[in-house]
Amino acid sequence: MTNSLHAVFHAIANIRNEQELRLTLMDKISEHFGVQNSGIYLLDEHLTAEIDVPGIPAVCLENNPVGRYVVERHAPAHEQLLLSPADWKHFCSRHDHEHVMTGPIVCDGRLIGTLNLARDKGNPAFNGNDLADLSALCIHLSAKMATLRTKPKIFDSLLANPLTVRELEIAELVAQGLTNAEIGEKLWITQNSVKQALKRMFRKLKVSARAEMVAKLQDIEAS
Incomplete structure (x- = not known):
């Protein structure tokens, strides 16, 4: 697991622009966390000036408790950190989002995106080690995004x-x-x-x- 996480860190370091984020990272991230669904959501530039919590899509429903936690605290969370399995089903009944985990991508103190992970029904829930790995990953992603967004547009x-x-x-x-x-x-x-x-x-x-x-x-x- 540690080696695969280092592979993701290395891939992040070599990203040249925002368009490469998904193409370069998602397979490695999915493999490391053993997830069936994953995605990086970046807020459009016109939305980042004034963030409204209910307006940020996260995981599988807008304004769900996991997304709200990430937006308010700029910290990663999974559904069992906040809710019982029965309560989670009130927010999301999708079998391919049986377990979800979301982490923040932050630049200049503002949330500019989220990294979202989901496991299908029948797969284990996310645990403390997963949360720690996601936190480390989001730190690297946030630092990279800050670097990319301070570079002049050259294309x-x-x-x-x-x-x-x-x-x-x-x-x-x-x-x-x-x-x-x-x-x-x-x-x-x-x-x-x-x-x-x-x-x-x-x-x-x-x-x-x-x-x-x-x-x-x-x-x-x-x-």
């Missing part, structure tokens, strides 16, 4: 692109043909959040359809 394609990192992730999944529901599940946000994001993206790009949006982004990347 012309990013300068020319009006979308945020989060919106670019949604656009990539749209290009893969995923529905709003499927995108929400992959990014650990609600279907309505995806829908609202797409409306913003259409306005920014001055398009009216998903295919038109993907084509325009491809043109921007090629220019």
